[in-house]
Amino acid sequence: MPRLLSICLLCWLTLNPGVAQPKAADDPPPVVRLVRLPAEGVVLDQGWKWHAGDDPAWAHPGFDDRGWENIDPTRDVPLLPQVRKAGIGWFRLRLRIDRSMHREPLVLVVEQLGASEVFLNGRLLYRFGRVSADPKRLQTYNPLGQPLAFRLSDEPEQVLAVRFAFNNRLPYLKFASRPNPVLRLRLNKTNQQTAEVKLTPVRIHDYGNIGFFLSLSILHLALYWFNPKQKANLYLLIFSVANLGLAVVYIYSYETHSVEKRVYLQAIIPVLFAVSFIFVLTTIYSLFQQPRGMVYWSLVGFYLLYIPFFSQLYEVGPVLGMFYLPLIYYAECCRIALRAVRQHQRGAWLIAWGGIIYLLSNGWLILTLAGLLPNGPGLVFQIVSYEIALLAFPVSLSLYLALEFAFTSQSLAAKLVQVQLLMEQTTAQEQEKREILASQNERLERQVTDRTAEVVAQKNELQATLTELRRTQTQLIQREKMASLGELTAGIAHEIQNPLNFVNNFAEVSAEVVDELEAEQQQPNPDTELEAELLRGLKQNLHKIAHHGGRASAIVQGMLEHARSGTGEKQRTDLNTLAAECLQIAYQRLRAKHQDFTCELVTGFEADLGNEVGKIDVVPQEMGRVLLTLYSNAFYAVQQKQKSAPVEYRPTVRVCTRLIPRHVPEGDAATAESNRRRPGEEAVEIRVSDNGTGIPEAVKAKIFQPFFTTKPPGEGTGLGLSLAYDIVTQGHGGMLSVESQLGEGTEFTVCLPATGGTAVT
Numbered sequence: 001m002p003r004l005l006s007i008c009l010l011c012w013l014t015l016n017p018g019v020a021q022p023k024a025a026d027d028p029p030p031v032v033r034l035v036r037l038p039a040e041g042v043v044l045d046q047g048w049k050w051h052a053g054d055d056p057a058w059a060h061p062g063f064d065d066r067g068w069e070n071i072d073p074t075r076d077v078p079l080l081p082q083v084r085k086a087g088i089g090w091f092r093l094r095l096r097i098d099r100s101m102h103r104e105p106l107v108l109v110v111e112q113l114g115a116s117e118v119f120l121n122g123r124l125l126y127r128f129g130r131v132s133a134d135p136k137r138l139q140t141y142n143p144l145g146q147p148l149a150f151r152l153s154d155e156p157e158q159v160l161a162v163r164f165a166f167n168n169r170l171p172y173l174k175f176a177s178r179p180n181p182v183l184r185l186r187l188n189k190t191n192q193q194t195a196e197v198k199l200t201p202v203r204i205h206d207y208g209n210i211g212f213f214l215s216l217s218i219l220h221l222a223l224y225w226f227n228p229k230q231k232a233n234l235y236l237l238i239f240s241v242a243n244l245g246l247a248v249v250y251i252y253s254y255e256t257h258s259v260e261k262r263v264y265l266q267a268i269i270p271v272l273f274a275v276s277f278i279f280v281l282t283t284i285y286s287l288f289q290q291p292r293g294m295v296y297w298s299l300v301g302f303y304l305l306y307i308p309f310f311s312q313l314y315e316v317g318p319v320l321g322m323f324y325l326p327l328i329y330y331a332e333c334c335r336i337a338l339r340a341v342r343q344h345q346r347g348a349w350l351i352a353w354g355g356i357i358y359l360l361s362n363g364w365l366i367l368t369l370a371g372l373l374p375n376g377p378g379l380v381f382q383i384v385s386y387e388i389a390l391l392a393f394p395v396s397l398s399l400y401l402a403l404e405f406a407f408t409s410q411s412l413a414a415k416l417v418q419v420q421l422l423m424e425q426t427t428a429q430e431q432e433k434r435e436i437l438a439s440q441n442e443r444l445e446r447q448v449t450d451r452t453a454e455v456v457a458q459k460n461e462l463q464a465t466l467t468e469l470r471r472t473q474t475q476l477i478q479r480e481k482m483a484s485l486g487e488l489t490a491g492i493a494h495e496i497q498n499p500l501n502f503v504n505n506f507a508e509v510s511a512e513v514v515d516e517l518e519a520e521q522q523q524p525n526p527d528t529e530l531e532a533e534l535l536r537g538l539k540q541n542l543h544k545i546a547h548h549g550g551r552a553s554a555i556v557q558g559m560l561e562h563a564r565s566g567t568g569e570k571q572r573t574d575l576n577t578l579a580a581e582c583l584q585i586a587y588q589r590l591r592a593k594h595q596d597f598t599c600e601l602v603t604g605f606e607a608d609l610g611n612e613v614g615k616i617d618v619v620p621q622e623m624g625r626v627l628l629t630l631y632s633n634a635f636y637a638v639q640q641k642q643k644s645a646p647v648e649y650r651p652t653v654r655v656c657t658r659l660i661p662r663h664v665p666e667g668d669a670a671t672a673e674s675n676r677r678r679p680g681e682e683a684v685e686i687r688v689s690d691n692g693t694g695i696p697e698a699v700k701a702k703i704f705q706p707f708f709t710t711k712p713p714g715e716g717t718g719l720g721l722s723l724a725y726d727i728v729t730q731g732h733g734g735m736l737s738v739e740s741q742l743g744e745g746t747e748f749t750v751c752l753p754a755t756g757g758t759a760v761t
Helices: 001-013 083-087 201-226 233-252 261-268 268-286 294-312 314-341 348-369 376-521 527-563 573-595 619-642 667-674 720-732
Strands: 030-032 048-052 069-071 087-099 106-112 116-121 124-128 147-150 157-166 183-189 571-574 600-604 615-618 652-660 683-690 735-740 745-752
Touching: 048 083, 083 087, 083 157, 106 116, 106 124, 124 147, 147 183, 147 314, 157 667, 183 720, 201 233, 201 376, 233 261, 233 268, 233 376, 268 294, 268 376, 314 348, 348 376, 376 527, 571 573, 571 619, 573 600, 573 615, 573 619, 573 652, 573 683, 573 735, 615 619, 619 652, 619 683, 619 720, 619 745, 720 735, 720 745
Parallel strands: 030 087, 600 652
Antiparallel strands: 048 069, 048 087, 087 157, 106 147, 106 183, 116 124, 116 157, 571 615, 652 683, 683 745, 735 745
């Protein structure tokens, strides 16, 4: 129990150094007198007055500041809560300087954690940053001890006023013995040492760490590059980079003029601490192949939980993270290393001694910070203790890994000798194998030659089979065309039947009228009016016979135009008329086979499909074949559905055409009308839909493949839609697509360029 109390007392003394070395706080006199300036200058830390707020009149030397609060602005941030709370205020100091120094040029060395304007006897000397009560407009600036020259006035009493703004939103930190004054002004002569930024032991320590950890990082990067299986080199590389980052952050944070940058850079420090200690612990576990159990993960989680509290504890947080918590990590590393020593593991004593040296040096450093041991001039003892503690363990780990690398190299050299002996034995065996392989190669070459001859024969046979298949495919395509022509002929015959019936009927009526006229003329007293009436009727019948004969002739002429092979060149074609004629032909063709079948035909044609009314550039014979195929499939689908559908089902086939203009923003009607007439930027769409059986998804994926059909044998060859797809896409640069819902119907869409020039995509 007494030992535990002693440890707690030691920690309390370390975190509260002001208790270990109490100072008397006497009220400063109203006027500070300076008779001479020593070589190191004078720090103005007494006689200051403070008042929160902002009033330019407070810079005037005659202002009465006796009611203001006495203050020492060189103290740390937590010891001046009134400054931090106010945000903006004024410091005033009255100086009575010996007249012998009035003629000498003096310098003022300033360090601060805010922004300030320095006045001497009401005259602005210097402005550091931007002073403002608004944190958004405030710009802090630390001159970092830069000497600023000025001259005293002839008045016996000099009044130094500082308008000061403090950013109370920043998480300020203090690291060990590094000073952190709110405002520190030092008065000195120009011919004496004035620069505060010089090569101090602290800076030598920081720059030395940069060089050391940079070299260590390069070393372990090289070791890991040559031996990536040794993960300890990778972990030590990360450890070295983290410590290199710490050294860089230390230097830059204390050499940057921006206080905000300094504070935010210091916020990175706990993360780098965590990476450093966690990976040095991971290195030990990896080197000695220790399982990462509860102790390892507890230590890792403990430090990760500590990171958010680092910047909230001012001086306590850095001291805990830099000195006390690492004791736990390195104690665990020493425990594992000592266990390895007891197990006679090679080189483990190096790491154990490194850990012991760290624990001793860090313990000495903690006692020095607590004031229980002397510190020496310029913090020498603290710096030496910290440097030994910081470098002892990584140096021991690096030596261990270097020895392991040397042992591995020696082992590899011995194995190399063994390999050479084995290679000599293997060479003799290889020579014997070569002779065996040579004989086997000869036998294989003969077998390959024989096999090649067989393959060539099979190739020729397959080539002949392929030629026969192509010939058969051509015959099938011709058969499909002939079957289509036969169905077309049946449709034409059925279409011509109607006008022929009219011709026959009117011819019979006309013969009866002629007989009646001859009978009347044989009468002794013929009736002239009746003869005239019969002649008029006969004339009307002849006109009707001529009309229906012309209709039959027109049908035959149109069918001949569609049936002839043509030149294959595109022509200006009335697409609406072509679609309507093909629809009637396909319907009459099916009616010729199934006279009891009826279907509702619905058309919706847009008149303006091209540059001329209703005409676009297509090959009419090929496009007619496409339309006949789509119509035939539609009629077949509705006919099949009618066989099993309810009585109220009405087969319906729809065909519509429309012009698709290019995209135009909404509301721009004039541009839309202009673009409708611009060639090459419109497409014509033909939709053929039915309310038939629909197409399953599995069938729809293969519907345009050659020789694929769902019709019973003898009713389809599977070439109709394949040929239609080739005609639309390859012959006309268009698109042919299908949408279907099983049990509801199918819709085929043909999309063609309106001018026949630009392909549709």
